[in-house]
Amino acid sequence: MSVEPTTAVRRLYDEVFNAGELAVADELVSPTFVGHGGPGGDRTGPDFLKQSAAVLRGAISDLHFDLHDVFAGGDRVVARWTSTGRHTGEGLGQPPSGEPIRSDGIVIFRVDDTGLAEQWSAVQFGR
Template identity: 40%
Template sequence: MSTAQPAGDQAVLNRLHDATNSGDVELIWKTIDEVVDPDVLFHAPVPTGVGGAQALKHIWAMLLRAFPDIHVTVEDVIAEGDKVVCRNTVTGTHQGEYMGLPPTGKSITYSEIFIVRFADGRFAEIWGVVDVASQMRQLGMLPA
């Protein structure tokens, strides 16, 4: 594999991050359609009954409803072969229902790590670890 491929895959990942940080649902959906294989495989919890790129759209719809000002800051990126790993810090203000919790107005900050395998310049497989416990503690759903 050429050394240009990881850089190209990283650019695709950056393109999705830019779209999600825009808060523009239409742009996010369009970008997902362009950069994510419709049958992408998830190795992370996704909404029941939803798979592939539709699951990613569902997740972003839920996050944008709950945290309309959500912002993903990429802290580290490692690219090798057909995989790109990114460690992110996510911030947002709880302004809509989230996991059954009505809006609290609280600001949250949490970490996540994703590994994305690319095929033909698109997301083909995703592994993810999101610090949901930290979200829940900050929102008062778990004891501090």
């Protein structure tokens, strides 16, 4: 991986999720990436993260992830974040409410020489 692992995670949230620069995921995420768990089971490849960002950005206006902690040990990077915005679009499994929305998460990434290779997430949704 040409980018330092904690920098890669910061860029994923800042550039892909916050700014909507979806192509950046191709630079940071391994072609064999696996996102474990969540609705529908495991998801693979950089397209999974690009689709996730696109859905969230379409459903939540002013979507913003604030990274509170990002640290690494061995081949793992952990990020703790809060996301905020307003639920104004489709894609969250319920009609848009127009209300503020917030979620808090902790995500563990495994990194290898090809990029962000695996992800495990714990997310708490709230308003």
